[in-house]
Amino acid sequence: xxxxxxxxxxxxxxxxxxxxxxxxxxxxxxxxxxxxxxxxxxxxxxxxxxxxxxxxxxxxxxxxxxxxxxxxxxxxxxxxxxxxxxxxxxxxxxxxxxxxxxxxxxxxxxxxxxxxxxxxxxxxxxxxxxxxxxxxxxxxxxxxxxxxxxxxxxxxxxxxxxxxxxxxxxxxxxxxxxxxxxxxxxxxxxxxxxxxxxxxxxxxxxxxxxxxxxxxxxxxxxxxxxxxxxxxxxxxxxxxxxxxxxxxxxxxxxxxxxxxxxxxxxxxxxxxxxxxxxxxxxxxxxxxxxxxxxxx
Ligand SMILES: O=P(O)(O)O[C@H]1O[C@H](CO)[C@@H](O)[C@H]1O
Ligand SMILES: O=c1cc[nH]c(=O)[nH]1
Numbered sequence: 555x556x557x558x559x560x561x562x563x564x565x566x567x568x569x570x571x572x573x574x575x576x577x578x579x580x581x582x583x584x585x586x587x588x589x590x591x592x593x594x595x596x597x598x599x600x601x602x603x604x605x606x607x608x609x610x611x612x613x614x615x616x617x618x619x620x621x622x623x624x625x626x627x628x629x630x631x632x633x634x635x636x637x638x639x640x641x642x643x644x645x646x647x648x649x650x651x652x653x654x655x656x657x658x659x660x661x662x663x664x665x666x667x668x669x670x671x672x673x674x675x676x677x678x679x680x681x682x683x684x685x686x687x688x689x690x691x692x693x694x695x696x697x698x699x700x701x702x703x704x705x706x707x708x709x710x711x712x713x714x715x716x717x718x719x720x721x722x723x724x725x726x727x728x729x730x731x732x733x734x735x736x737x738x739x740x741x742x743x744x745x746x747x748x749x750x751x752x753x754x755x756x757x758x759x760x761x762x763x764x765x766x767x768x769x770x771x772x773x774x775x776x777x778x779x780x781x782x783x784x785x786x787x788x789x790x791x792x793x794x795x796x797x798x799x800x801x802x803x804x805x806x807x808x809x810x811x812x813x814x815x816x817x818x819x820x821x822x823x824x825x826x827x828x829x830x831x832x833x834x835x836x837x838x839x840x841x842x843x844x845x846x847x848x849x850x
Contacts, residue, residue, distance in 0.1 A: 564617035576655035588622035595624030668772035670797025681793035684777035689768035704782035731771025
């Protein structure tokens with residue numbers, strides 16, 4: 555194309571110098587909420603010791619209210635909204651942006667929240683396989699009038715690298731498990747607290763227990779399409795989500811706001827260690843900091 559308009563990001567090849575703006579990006583972190591992704595960019599700004607006050611980071615997509623995007627050195631932090639269609643649109647435009655900017659060796663990580671399955675609230679799950687509601691490692695996309703099935707395999711080495719990083723953190727548990735991606739938060743995740751309740755409590759628990767037996771440890775709403783698109787485009791991708799509750803114990807998210815805010819920071823803490831290790835910036839001081847967390 556002579557020109558590529560990245561409509562939902564309010565960026566384009568003729569209106570912006572994408573190689574100058576984004577050419578140094580090595581890590582892309584995505585998550586549902588604009589505020590979370592702003593906070594993550596500010597946190598990374600501080601962690602990477604970048605110049606100036608990270609507090610005044612500007613939303614690069616300010617011209618649109620569809621998505622928010624912030625940059626802290628080689629880290630790009632973008633919100634994707636809720637659900638498969640929303641993240642899918644963002645990923646198409648983000649991946650074209652990375653291409654136009656001539657970025658190379660980019661790792662992309664979804665840092666999200668989820669409903670845990672048989673695990674304590676606050677546990678962080680690193681996804682080994684993203685599965686659909688039938689516990690299958692596939693993403694089905696309707697293209698023209700065909701159902702196209704795509705693989706949802708994630709990078710195995712990245713999963714191990716992230717698990718190793720989690721060993722530096724002692725104030726919350728991290729584990730590897732399958733992540734189930736659904737098209738709905740309520741009935742689609744076997745909840746009985748939505749406006750529609752079309753099944754019994756027994757049926758719900760039977761389904762969730764089958765999911766647990768199939769290896770599912772958390773449930774969210776983007777991982778399969780994220781894994782499929784990133785895999786097909788050759789991007790190394792990972793999904794790291796904190797569990798806000800144990801779905802075997804209930805449907806409502808009742809933890810106080812401050813607790814939920816702290817839970818959301820857990821994947822961010824883990825990914826900051828990963829990024830700093832990759833950049834050769836993780837040192838003995840960090841180990842002392844983590845020991846301080848542990849003892850206080
Ligand atoms: O915390 P985020 O990244 O938004 O992800 C999870 O939270 C949303 C539902 O509350 C869904 O988008 C689900 O995938
Ligand atoms: O239960 C939950 C919690 C967060 N996000 C989800 O998709 N489900």
